[in-house]
Amino acid sequence: MTATDAHADHDPHHIGHRGAAGYHSMAVGHGEGGPASKRIIVGYGFWIFLLSDFVMFSAFFATYAVLKDRTAGGPGAHQLFNMTDIALETGALLLSSFTCGLMSLEMDRKRLWPTEAWMLVTGLLGFLFVFLEGREFAHLVSIGDGPQRSGFLTAFFTLVGCHGMHVSIGLLWLGTMMAQVYFKGFRQDIQFRVLCFSLFWHALDIIWVAIFTLVYLIGVHG
Amino acid sequence: MTDHHSEDIAHRVEGGDVAPGDVIHGEFTAGWRTYVLGLAIAIGLTIASFWVAQTHLIYGPAIDMALATLAVAQMGIHLIFFLHITTGPDNTNNVLALAFGILVVFLVIFGSIWIMIHMNQSMMPPTGMPAPQSGGM
Amino acid sequence: MKLLGKLDWSAIPFDQPIPLAAGALVIVVILGVVALIFAKGWAPYIWNEWICSVDHKRIGVMYCSLAMVMLVRGFIDALMMRTQQSVAFHSGGYLPPEHYDQIFSAHGTIMIFFVAMPFVIGLMNFVVPLQLGVRDVAFPTLNSVALWLTAAGVLLVNMSLVVGEFSRVGWLPYPPLSELTYSPGVGVDYYCWALEISGIGTLAGGINLVTTILKMRAPGLSYTRMPIFCWTALASNLMIIAAFPVLTATLAMLLLDRYLGFHFFTNTMGGNQMMFMNLIWIWGHPEVYILVLPAFGVYSEVVSTFSGKPLFGYRSMIVATMAICIISFLVWLHHFFTMGPGGDVNGVFGIASMIIAVPTGVKIFNWLFTMYGGTVRFRVPMLWSIAFMITFVIGGMTGVMLAIPPADFILHNNLFLVAHFHNVIIPGVLFAAFAGYVYWFPKAFGFKLDEGWGKAAFWFWVIGFYLAFMPLYVMGLEGMPRRMQSYDVPQWQPWAHVATVGALSIMCGIACMVIQLVVSIRNREQLRDDYGDPWDGRTLEWITPSPPPEFNFAVMPNVTGEEAYWGLKEAAREQQRITRPVPEYEDLEMPRNSPTGFVCAFFAVMMGFALIWHIWWLLVLGFIGAYATLVVFAWRDLHERIIPKEEVARIDLENRARRNLALQEGRV
Secondary structure: OHHHHHOOOOOOOOOOOOOOOOOOOOOOOOOOOOOHHHHHHHHHHHHHHHHHHHHHHHHHHHHHHHHHHOOOOOHHHHHHHHHHHHHHHHHHHHHHHHHHHHHHHHHOOHHHHOOOOHHHHHHHHHHHHHHHHHHHHHHHOOOOOOOOOOOOHHHHHHHHHHHHHHHHHHHHHHHHHHHHHHHHHHOOHHHHHHHHHHHHHHHHHHHHHHHHHHHHHHOOOO | OOHHHHHHHHHOOOOOOOOOOOOOOOHHHHHHHOOOOOOOOHHHHHHHHHHHHHHHOOOOHHHHHHHHHHHHHHHHHHHHHHHOOOOOHHHHHHHHHHHHHHHHHHHHHHHHHHHHHHHHHHHHOOOOOOOOOOOOO | OOOOOOOOOHOOOOOOHHHHHHHHHHHHHHHHHHHHHHHHHOHHHHHHHHHHHOOOHHHHHHHHHHHHHHHHHHHHHHHHHHHHHHHHHHOOOOOHHHHHHHHHHHHHHHHHHHHHHHHHHHHHHHHHHHHHHOOOOOOOOHHHHHHHHHHHHHHHHHHOOOOOOOOOOOOOOOOOOOOOOOOOHHHHHHHHHHHHHHHHHHHHHHHHHHHHHHHHHOEEEOOOOOOOOOHHHHHHHHHHHHHHHHHHHHHHHHHHHHOOOOOOOOOOOOOOHHHHHHHHHHHHHHHHHHHHHHHHHHHHHHHHHHHHOOOOHHHHHHHHHHHHHHHHHHHHHHHHHHHHOHHHHHHHHHHHHOOHHHHHHHHHHHHHHHHHHOOOOOHHHHHHHHHHHHHHHHHHHHHHOOHHHHHHHHHHOEEHHHHHHHHHHHHHHHHHHHHHHHHHHHHHHHHHOOOHHHHHHHHHHHHHHHHHHHHHHHHOOOOOOOOOEEEOOOHHHHHHHHHHHHHHHHHHHHHHHHHHHHHHHHHHOOOOOOOOOOOOOOHHHHOOOOOOOOOOOOOOOOOOOOOOHHHHHHHHHHOOOOOEEEOOHHHHHHEEEOHHHHHHHHHHHHHHHHHHHHHHHHHHHHHHHHHHHHHHHHOOOOEEEOOOHHHHHHHHHHHHHHHHHHHHOOOO
């Protein structure tokens, strides 16, 4: 081990037996500098959680892909969806992702009211999204095309509904964070939580991109 | 507490480790610019997606592929401009975790589709009649 | 609407004496323990120092204790199955079919989810931060939440013994049998909700440990210096993060089918039951390696320590571990070769399944070469490791046989398969858990376990294992399907008798382990580990006193090479004193204990129970309670408490003095 350190010293691209000296990153948390800062630990932990959430969604996506043609004599994708609503939902969620980013910028500057205001805008846009989706679901159920109708509709309601549920939980979280920022200020751990929230919110938008493409656009076109 | 925070900033500036979501140059205007740029590209890609789905200008069978490409591009834009995942050395762990996640997501989705297509084929009646589309009894 | 949903007096099985008596016994024991705790005035201690503890060491100990209690429960199920099959030739035996079905379902569920998982997670929780040279895991309170959510799952499964029934459809609820049409009772619901709740706990624990390993290591502890147990823990927890969400999603789909009439896996209306097999095994196969990789880590530590040599092929071990971590996501179809995906799909997954045996083989050779030329000490952990190597190779080879699709068509779903997976999982996981238990027990409690009783337990277990499971291979080859409540083939019965004798021998082994614990506690002064390194260890946990102080390390160790502790020890031995200078002690911040985990789990049980019995108001109440708990926790102002540097110095200096004494006496 120590014998190879000497070589590694000279060659930064040396592969394999790297000792402390030759290691390419002095970043904390990579072993050299000891434990990383709390902010990085929290952010990274939440990042892994988001990845696990992606994997969970992938199970629902896979199921949707497998069940999408099994309509049991009921309607298929191209007969059901109202593209105007989908476009509106997409716009609302995308904009809310943007305002969520602005919120985190204001939080970095520790300005209370702008932060709260962007949180509120984010929340309202998120609420609009959930409302539109809920209206679409209610409409489908009312015309007899609820999730019990066919394998396809089961998979559709579950995949889209799971995303909608995530957004709803996000709204509950956002409301809680608004109260917390208001009452407790920009305490460090609260900032971490808001950071996690914004990661969560952006990640939901990524999932939505997959949903509107696979379920709605390709579904309606195909 | 402010000590901790400035220490975090210091890590970011000195090319230490970064948390996902951290704007690397934590300045306000630069951050604002990043989000506006990200939003603009994302809007462009979204409009393109909706347009592609309805247009007749593109060769029909290619539309699905075009939509998939646009979606992947848009996800990348979100990752870079909103989640600030980059390929910098300070981001190694974040990107490695992402790569692992993407690998598993792909295995789950495409593995399932592949397996289930073959299973459905094996379920077909021996006469070679197509399986009922409904999947009912 | 009825206030208690589906729950009424008919849920209590008054007509079935066995579960009722067993349930009553458990309730009496629990009440007795609680009464004892209050009578002796221990309640505040138990509450403050254990139930509310966020210390990774205590959480690890509680995970392992939970696993050991459940091992007894799962083993009693096993013993009932073996005796049933012994007597059930041309007769109904003593267990009615619906009860027998619950028993084999409960046995599998409990052994995997509530014995193997908590045992392995407990060991990782206890050991990893110590080996990394840090004071706690990344998210200590989340750790406590994870523990108690696992306990919530355990509680729900055991509740089914007395209130209602357990699942009768096997350890994995294959539809359409598990759909409402064919399983209208609450058994499958108990199963699903218990696993959903404990699964969230497992996922939280996985996130916690991955973050800890990747972001919180002592200075200088780069990836290629991490003890192999940490590497295997990293791989295992990465797999938890990637696999458990699929389990959550799959069971959620089944529950939607059952509760809301969805059509994921139904026979009609476009459902596709094959998708369930596909999804459940996307989780299920990585799960096997989630369990076995940390076990390989334990063996690596034990073999290296008791051979007095660094681990042979450390780097190849890392590569093998990470290769298994990836390949294990590519083999899931071998669990349903026979369901008809066809030749080419079967071929791909069959070959992948054989390939995964290669890194495992690399590991076996590494352990053998570690022993070769070493000074092997045949202490109890080492005995378990050697038994593992021999037994696991047999199990692995029958596994490669099953990975050949044509052979699998003949052997699937019969006792050959049952013999195979017990033959890998018992030596592969359980023996490692026992080895780790004996190996790290002195670190956790400050005294060693009795060697004689440990060896007795070992021999009863190993002989019992061979007697119990080798006959199953024969019965399988003679065509006996798994899960038979009664049969009429005379050739099977003699082998069933042998297997029962094996199970009885294992029972003696478990009894020896109980006696070992009691005897060791009684003789703890003779068995005392006074300076913290009873086995001549090589990794950082042995630098701490036994048991380690709450903060683990007074100052964070600075790692300068592989086997961080061994180098320091060599220097210390040469000079007969600790060569590290006395550090400048500082005030330490440690996370404050919190009841959040316990209270969350309480509400989780409430919600699970409400969902199982359709008591909707209770569900709402549980949700509000859980949310309120989290908010209360989030509103907390003080997260940490300070341990003054005087206290740190006192503890550390005392430890140094004891170690110096041991060094001078040449005991180290």
